[in-house]
Amino acid sequence: MNAAKTTRKTITGQRPEDERLPIGKSFAYGLQHVLTMYGGIIAVPLIVGTAAGMSQDEIALLIASCLFVGGAATILQSYGVKFFGSQLPLVQGVSFAGVATMTAILSGGGGIEMVFGSVLVASVIGLAIAPFFAKVIKFFPPVVTGVIITTIGLTLMPVAANWAMGGNSKADDYGSLANIALAAGTLAAVLLLSKLGNAAISRLSILLAIVAGTVVAALLGIADFSNVGSGAIFAFPQPFAFGWPVFDLAAIISMTIVILVTMTETTADILAVGEIAKTKVNSRRIADGLRADMLSSALAPVFNSFTQTAFAQNVGLVAITGVKSRFVVTAGGVIMLVLGLLPILGRVVAAVPTPVLGGAGIVLFGTVAASGIRTLSKVDYKDNMNMIIVAVSLAFGMIPVVSPTFYDEFPTWFGIIFHSGISSAAIMAVLLNLLFNHLKAGNSDQQSSLVASPPRMVREDELQALQDGDYYQGGKLMAADGTEIPVVTAQQYQIVKEKLDKGEINCPEDIRRICDGEADEDPKDTGESDGASTGVHTAGKEH
Structure with missing residues (x-):
């Protein structure tokens, strides 16, 4: 017994993310993670499946496959094995970064088989370069990571707003007062439950608020559970269900650029959750995380899914709940696996109204931005150009958010990279940090009129x-x-x-x-x- 206690103390005492909670709590918190990212993980197969002209049953298969692969990838990333997995509370799922490229391949007549082929090859390339990509950790000081984390939160706010309005801009009730009121009620529930003195209730505030919001929506006739009983109860993702992959050089090159973007975003999320969990993140840990990211992306096409990446919204959930255990996320991965094997359960979760998720998303995504601001508060702004680095990088990252068509006239490869506000801010922050803080030739003692003024005092x-x-x-x-x-x-x-x-x-x-x-x-x-x-x-x- 003493040995067991000693072992547990050693594990939980060394790293906050190694804390083990009771099984019941682990799965409850894990369900919060699944609900938080569920809307995002099913959105990609819906968009791509529709663009490919698939039937409803084929799109349902795509959704189940994405849940199954996302669950396996989450378990690999959070639990980890040697050389694979950052062992951090990171949830994996289908990346939005590849949607534009995949729809472009489909519109060019390539077919879903060419999409799968490009994802497979590009992910193998990403797997090969992951250790080298991770070496850039020294170029990610707080002035860079703070910008990236803040941008992650800010770029996700339009997602929360879209969810709060209903999620489907073509729907008749999109942006209706009923949808926004439901989102506001969910937000109020999160705040009220967070204020309660009971720590367990406070940590489960997101899940409880989503359940409460769904119940209210059902009573008002907004939530629709009529389709839960239709369709198959159990379905295992069939390998290459849509045929063998097709390999095209142009599609592979385009998808490789997407892979670089997803690796940048995953690196940013690893750094962000490391900052939130107050744990050490080095280049080796980033490399392990990227290898898990790329391995799951390479295997995803086999099971009819797409590129995998860490979900930024779940980083916000870690921050807001304070639950840093990676085993909680592993439990969430198991739930995703089950949802992927049992479409009926997936249909139950899918019945959660989008405005309810939007109300919770406001808290989650805002918390990510607040975590970035906290990191930026630690930066030294005296006698340097860090203020300029932060200002320009944040502004650069906001361009695709406030003006989504800004890069429409740029070359396709450029637009793919910089259409992501996270990638834009990350690239600019790294380059400016290199220019001003590493290449110091030409620097002066007082480089900028925007340098923060020294503290004032009075005798x-x-x-x-x-x-x-x-x-x-x-x-x-x-x-x-x-x-x-x-x-x-x-x-x-x-x-x-x-x-x-x-x-x-x-x-x-x-x-x-x-x-x-x-x-x-x-x-x-x-x-x-x-x-x-x-x-x-x-x-x-x-x-």
């Missing part, structure tokens, strides 16, 4: 003459009633004080007249030296 004796309500405006010290308070040098102060003691001064004008006369007698006495010694400034003194 205690400088405050003794002030009263409540005094303020400084237009170079003059004013009393609370709006009258000007004369500012004098140390020498003038002694003269005025003597005359005050003798009763020769009755108003502020007498003080100004004495000071002006004193200045005329000794024009060299500006009071800077004496003022500095007493803490009294001559700003506002008129000559």
